[in-house]
Amino acid sequence: MTDQKTNEQEELVCIQDGCKYPKNPPWSPVVTKLTSLWILIFFLAGVYGTLKVGFSVFFIWTLIFCIKLYVIRYIVCARCPYYGENCSCFYGKLAARLFEKQENKSMKMGLWIDCFVWYFIFLYPLYYYLKLDMDVYAMFWVFLFFAMSGTLSVLACSTCPFEFCPQGYVGRIVGKIMGLRK
Numbered sequence: 441m442t443d444q445k446t447n448e449q450e451e452l453v454c455i456q457d458g459c460k461y462p463k464n465p466p467w468s469p470v471v472t473k474l475t476s477l478w479i480l481i482f483f484l485a486g487v488y489g490t491l492k493v494g495f496s497v498f499f500i501w502t503l504i505f506c507i508k509l510y511v512i513r514y515i516v517c518a519r520c521p522y523y524g525e526n527c528s529c530f531y532g533k534l535a536a537r538l539f540e541k542q543e544n545k546s547m548k549m550g551l552w553i554d555c556f557v558w559y560f561i562f563l564y565p566l567y568y569y570l571k572l573d574m575d576v577y578a579m580f581w582v583f584l585f586f587a588m589s590g591t592l593s594v595l596a597c598s599t600c601p602f603e604f605c606p607q608g609y610v611g612r613i614v615g616k617i618m619g620l621r622k
Contacts (some may be wrong), residue, residue: 454521457546461601465522465532471595475607476530478588479621485584486565489577493568501565508557510538518542528596551605594618 453460462589483505490498517523517535524536562585569578598618 450479452517456519456521456605457474457548458604459473459601459603463521464528465525466599466601467526467528468528471528472526472530472533474526475588477586477607478591479529482588485581486561489543489569489574490565492574492577493565493572494535496528497565497568501561504557504561504564508554509562512557514539514542514551516547516554518548519545519547527593528600547602548604551602551607564585590614 454463455461466480483595486505490501513535515525517531518539519542520532522532523541525532527533562581566581568573569581576610591616592607593611595606595617597605598614598616600608600611602608604610607620
């Protein structure tokens, strides 16, 4: 009886970076779609805004965004136990189409890099929007970033089991404040 219970418990958890997590992802397909929608809107607004600023700003911004969608997915999503499944956004399924799963590799550093890249993607064009007196667009850009980040924090990060993720840390605080997490 004890062996059967132990085997059932092992099926309910997976291990990533030395910590145990639920085998099944805590996010529903609805969460994946909502967070992905905000990321898409943010991306399209960034394309439009950086094109208005100039081609060199557009090129650098788009290059960094592509690095986020490809390189960072390799060092985060391909190592995630929820690889290929519904996750906090569409990246888990995207990574499964791009890379083979990387078993037993840490994703801690990748999550930190991912957060820094998000802030660069936000701040880099904001500097030019303000410098070129695109104040209304700058306010719109700030609104979009906080709407996207807020949606991710409330719907995804507040329920994320990865205790070592810097974005998840903020999301869990927001989740506790909103009563979504104990």
